[in-house]
Amino acid sequence: GAGVSQSPSNKVTEKGKDVELRCDPISGHTALYWYRQSLGQGLEFLIYFQGNSAPDKSGLPSDRFSAERTGGSVSTLTIQRTQQEDSAVYLCASSLAPAGGPYEQYFGPGTRLTVT
Amino acid sequence: QQPVQSPQAVILREGEDAVINCSSSKALYSVHWYRQKHGEAPVFLMILLKGGEQKGHEKISASFNEKKQQSSLYLTASQLSYSGTYFCGTGDKIIFGKGTRLHILP
Numbered sequence: 001g002a003g004v005s006q007s008p009s010n011k012v013t014e015k016g017k018d019v020e021l022r023c024d025p026i027s028g029h030t031a032l033y034w035y036r037q038s039l040g041q042g043l044e045f046l047i048y049f050q051g052n053s054a055p056d057k058s059g060l061p062s063d064r065f066s067a068e069r070t071g072g073s074v075s076t077l078t079i080q081r082t083q084q085e086d087s088a089v090y091l092c093a094s095s096l097a098p099a100g101g102p103y104e105q106y107f108g109p110g111t112r113l114t115v116t
Numbered sequence: 117q118q119p120v121q122s123p124q125a126v127i128l129r130e131g132e133d134a135v136i137n138c139s140s141s142k143a144l145y146s147v148h149w150y151r152q153k154h155g156e157a158p159v160f161l162m163i164l165l166k167g168g169e170q171k172g173h174e175k176i177s178a179s180f181n182e183k184k185q186q187s188s189l190y191l192t193a194s195q196l197s198y199s200g201t202y203f204c205g206t207g208d209k210i211i212f213g214k215g216t217r218l219h220i221l222p
Contacts, residue, residue: 033209033210035212041214042203042212042213042214042215043158043203043205043212043215045209045210045211045212048208048209048210050208056209058209059209091157091158093158093210103163104148104160104163105148105150105158105160105210106160107157107158107159108157109156109157110157
């Protein structure tokens, strides 16, 4: 079956512009996660959606970042007034249930964001 | 709370063994292990759910010591394909450690 997909695969934007990154999780997966990975660095947690519960936004680095998940499926990560330090690969992952259970995360290929 | 991984990097010759450790200052109920190759997305290796649980995946296995709040990943008779960065992750929202870079030399 289809895996997690993300679009666009690459995005170059000018400093100060807004960007939207999209994630299509695997059908039926109730949990969805966003991570950021700067060049050569680890996976920085951003936000976590689980079913109809309020999302865990504790990892969002500033109020310029927001995310929503419509209909329990597709998610959009929005970055307003982009800064050069926002340049990174943004990874989305989904799983059948909260990761505290025996369910693995499936990662999408990521969106490489470059802010010039 | 981010788990701590050690070592940060390992260089091995093909056929040698390696151990990667993951520890947390908070109580652990599960530990996830992933491998990421350069330019690719992380790929699931295994989940450990109970204290003392051990699992294996080919020649890669892991243990979970709930009391010590740590997990270890064991790579035996390493192959070139094992090269990459290994991440452990903990908690419901999966907070990952900073990763361990493993490079296998022929």
